[in-house]
Amino acid sequence: MSNRLNVKPNDLRAFWMPFTANRQFKQAPRMLVSAKDMHYTSDDGRKILDGTAGLWCVNAGHCRPKITEAIQTQAAELDYAPAFQMGHPIVFELANRLVDVAPEGLEHVFFTNSGSESVETALKIALAYHRARGDGSRFRLVGRERGYHGVNFGGISVGGIVANRKMFGTLLTGVDHLPHTHLPQKNAFTRGEPEHGADLADELERIVALHDASTVAAVIVEPVAGSTGVLIPPKGYLKRLREICDKHGILLIFDEVITGFGRLGTPFGSDYFGIVPDIMITAKGVTNGVIPMGAVFVKKEIHDAFMQGPEHLIEFFHGYTYSGNPIASAAALATLDTYKEEGLLTRGAELAPYWEDALHALKDAPHVIDVRNIGLVGAIELEPLAGQPTKRAFSAFVKAFEKGCLIRTTGDIIALSPPLIVEKGQIDELVDCVRTVLGEVE
Numbered sequence: 001m002s003n004r005l006n007v008k009p010n011d012l013r014a015f016w017m018p019f020t021a022n023r024q025f026k027q028a029p030r031m032l033v034s035a036k037d038m039h040y041t042s043d044d045g046r047k048i049l050d051g052t053a054g055l056w057c058v059n060a061g062h063c064r065p066k067i068t069e070a071i072q073t074q075a076a077e078l079d080y081a082p083a084f085q086m087g088h089p090i091v092f093e094l095a096n097r098l099v100d101v102a103p104e105g106l107e108h109v110f111f112t113n114s115g116s117e118s119v120e121t122a123l124k125i126a127l128a129y130h131r132a133r134g135d136g137s138r139f140r141l142v143g144r145e146r147g148y149h150g151v152n153f154g155g156i157s158v159g160g161i162v163a164n165r166k167m168f169g170t171l172l173t174g175v176d177h178l179p180h181t182h183l184p185q186k187n188a189f190t191r192g193e194p195e196h197g198a199d200l201a202d203e204l205e206r207i208v209a210l211h212d213a214s215t216v217a218a219v220i221v222e223p224v225a226g227s228t229g230v231l232i233p234p235k236g237y238l239k240r241l242r243e244i245c246d247k248h249g250i251l252l253i254f255d256e257v258i259t260g261f262g263r264l265g266t267p268f269g270s271d272y273f274g275i276v277p278d279i280m281i282t283a284k285g286v287t288n289g290v291i292p293m294g295a296v297f298v299k300k301e302i303h304d305a306f307m308q309g310p311e312h313l314i315e316f317f318h319g320y321t322y323s324g325n326p327i328a329s330a331a332a333l334a335t336l337d338t339y340k341e342e343g344l345l346t347r348g349a350e351l352a353p354y355w356e357d358a359l360h361a362l363k364d365a366p367h368v369i370d371v372r373n374i375g376l377v378g379a380i381e382l383e384p385l386a387g388q389p390t391k392r393a394f395s396a397f398v399k400a401f402e403k404g405c406l407i408r409t410t411g412d413i414i415a416l417s418p419p420l421i422v423e424k425g426q427i428d429e430l431v432d433c434v435r436t437v438l439g440e441v442e
């Protein structure tokens with residue numbers, strides 16, 4: 001039990017909270033003081049069912065003993081080691097273990113500290129790869145409307161969430177966007193992959209025709225767009241993107257920060273859809289969200305293209321002080337052990353039918369205009385309150401927290417993604433809570 005229970009910080013002003021309505025929060029704070037398995041405890045001693053795995057990251061549930069112990073032991077044994085021109089054994093072991101669970105062909109791993117850094121790393125690898133092969137005219141990057149690729153400049157440039165972009169000037173140049181795949185008129189209330197919209201991938205042909213393939217370096221998409229409100233790719237869409245990329249020598253990057261590590265009931269989204277990207281971006285679940293870490297997986301050919309020139313020279317001028325940090329590496333190894341022992345990378349597949357039925361039972365709840373699901377992810381889209389977009393969903397979030405459930409909202413969409421240890425009864429509890437709050441919000 002936390003010794004922070006009922007201890008109120010006397011001043012909330014100094015901390016400028018990320019992606020938060022700061023003034024609203026500071027008037028009525030929602031404080032979490034401890035966590036175990038499927039639950040948080042709030043500072044007033046209430047148990048809160050975690051319907052979002054923290055921020056889509058605590059895939060094995062909270063405060064899992066192996067991970068906690070690994071961090072404690074590692075902190076006492078080797079706290080930090082330089083990552084540039086030096087190494088420590090566990091990060092090499094971790095890279096091998098990650099390659100073992102990754103889709104076939106992704107054989108090398110570059111470590112970062114977050115999803116955002118993984119995105120920047122992947123984009124830089126893509127550009128530098130073409131150049132290393134003497135194909136440096138490939139400088140264009142293609143993202144997608146409504147895509148979320150973190151908050152750094154490369155990521156917001158290829159990303160397509162307007163609020164995350166509009167304040168920040170010119171961004172990267174040479175970026176185009178595919179259309180998003182949200183077609184509510186045709187696909188509302190689809191269970192799993194929607195029928196309509198695979199042809200939206202053909203827009204890539206139009207972009208390529210406009211600029212010429214010889215200028216296009218990479219296409220980056222989330223296999224399932226998470227942050228924007230769970231947009232599931234139409235049947236055949238990702239396969240089509242893969243084919244067009246192959247035809248034109250363009251690298252395909254999957255941003256699996258959310259879909260990685262079991263979220264869809266397969267180890268990675270790539271496994272779910274049977275499409276292997278050239279570069280795969282991960283973070284969050286790699287350490288169960290406990291210690292910041294990201295991992296970018298690349299195909300052997302991409303890595304090998306860098307391994308040329310005099311051997312004493314650095315091959316890729318990129319990296320972070322904390323790339324492969326020993327404590328993060330130890331946390332990640334213990335996380336992989338926990339996933340393996342409990343079958344968590346595929347447990348979502350067993351629960352997915354139950355999850356699907358439970359969510360779609362909300363079809364008739366007040367304000368609901370769409371329900372979508374895949375693996376252990378779901379979204380309930382609400383009719384916005386007239387003239388006040390986002391307000392209805394935000395009220396639902398606040399009320400759900402008061403009733404003991406953590407849900408996540410983006411725009412007027414409720415997104416759910418519980419830890420992969422969730423039990424059926426807890427799925428019912430979560431869905432009942434959403435139904436109740438939808439009955440209460442304006």
Ligand code: PXG
Nearest residue numbers: 055114115116148149150222227255257258
């Ligand atoms: N790519 C994707 C696909 C993500 O979902 C990032 C990159 C950036 O990761 P970092 O570690 O830099 O935050 C993300 C992060 C939400 C939510 O509620 C989603 C994210 C982060 C916080 C909240 O949808 N995704």
